[in-house]
Amino acid sequence: MDTVFSGIQPSGELHLGNYLGAVRNWVALQDEYRCFFCIVDYHAITQDYDPAALSKRTLEMAGDLIACGIDPERSVLFVQSSVPEHLELCWILNTVTPFGDLGRMTQFKDKAEKQVDNINAGLLNYPILQTADIIIYQARLVPVGVDQVQHIELAREIVRRFNARWGEYFPEPQALLSSTPKILGLDGQAKMSKSIGNTIALGEDDDSIRKKLATAATDPARVRRKDPGNPDVCNIHTLHTFFSDAERIQWVRSGCTTAAIGCIDCKGALADNVIAHLQPIRERKQQLQANPERVKEILHEGARKARAIAQRTIAEVRARVGLWS
Numbered sequence: 078m079d080t081v082f083s084g085i086q087p088s089g090e091l092h093l094g095n096y097l098g099a100v101r102n103w104v105a106l107q108d109e110y111r112c113f114f115c116i117v118d119y120h121a122i123t124q125d126y127d128p129a130a131l132s133k134r135t136l137e138m139a140g141d142l143i144a145c146g147i148d149p150e151r152s153v154l155f156v157q158s159s160v161p162e163h164l165e166l167c168w169i170l171n172t173v174t175p176f177g178d179l180g181r182m183t184q185f186k187d188k189a190e191k192q193v194d195n196i197n198a199g200l201l202n203y204p205i206l207q208t209a210d211i212i213i214y215q216a217r218l219v220p221v222g223v224d225q226v227q228h229i230e231l232a233r234e235i236v237r238r239f240n241a242r243w244g245e246y247f248p249e250p251q252a253l254l255s256s257t258p259k260i261l262g263l264d265g266q267a268k269m270s271k272s273i274g275n276t277i278a279l280g281e282d283d284d285s286i287r288k289k290l291a292t293a294a295t296d297p298a299r300v301r302r303k304d305p306g307n308p309d310v311c312n313i314h315t316l317h318t319f320f321s322d323a324e325r326i327q328w329v330r331s332g333c334t335t336a337a338i339g340c341i342d343c344k345g346a347l348a349d350n351v352i353a354h355l356q357p358i359r360e361r362k363q364q365l366q367a368n369p370e371r372v373k374e375i376l377h378e379g380a381r382k383a384r385a386i387a388q389r390t391i392a393e394v395r396a397r398v399g400l401w402s
């Protein structure tokens with residue numbers, strides 16, 4: 078069974094964008110692969126953040142992942158900083174990573190533009206720690222979005238350089254791209270992001286979901302009720318493809334293109350289906366919120382399993398590199 082690794086930032090509560098773009102796929106991967114899912118708090122501190130809130134956000138993220146279906150009996154769910162061996166491997170990988178490649182990473186450039194007062198070395202070295210996160214478990218597959226493919230290519234280069242210098246040991250990881258269509262935020266402009274405020278949180282109540290969808294962006298060319306619309310450029314249609322059955326999706330498509338339905342009808346039907354889909358997740362989330370000790374136990378057990386493997390890898394790496402022992 079191949080090993081899969083994926084990480085998520087401890088941004089607190091999951092939203093529909095995280096769920097549809099990543100977590101839903103992770104849940105499915107558990108049936109086929111040995112999975113490691115990591116809440117990457119070391120990565121989180123490369124950006125501006127509130128230290129007093131980080132632990133709480135980490136715990137909340139863990140609860141949400143479990144509520145969505147990450148099963149601690151089948152997968153290893155843990156927090157990155159509980160396994161400090163990631164950092165030791167990261168340091169060693171620093172010494173085989175081409176400096177120039179780091180500065181060329183699109184994500185580094187984007188983040189550097191957004192946080193001009195905090196362009197720290199961690200931001201530059203982010204893909205090296207990401208490589209360590211993956212290969213310390215000998216993972217071959219990394220479910221990512223297209224925006225992360227460049228990092229996986231760099232991870233492959235780092236692995237090749239490690240293997241060339243210290244002997245063949247790590248497999249080259251590969252990106253596991255999902256076929257999930259691009260999901261925009263409720264503004265129809267950018268991808269869903271908590272900081273932009275264009276999301277629906279998984280724990281949001283019914284009224285709030287309805288209100289947010291009611292004001293969400295649609296096909297901008299459909300100005301009046303009698304104008305036919307184009308579902309292919311409408312994010313509400315994209316969301317229907319996740320939450321609605323084939324009959325409802327066809328109703329949207331034909332109703333929109335002929336102006337037989339209005340956007341209010343279309344959004345109302347979507348809201349019903351989103352609420353029905355999220356209901357069991359919300360119930361599990363509430364149960365876990367009432368029992369944070371259970372979530373902590375799961376994270377400790379995940380860290381114990383992850384660390385045992387990471388320590389074996391580090392022992393082998395130290396021997397290959399020639400470090401004192």
Ligand code: SF4
Nearest residue numbers: 306311313333340343
């Ligand atoms: S009817 Fe639905 S798919 Fe068509 S523009 Fe309105 S919200 Fe979008």
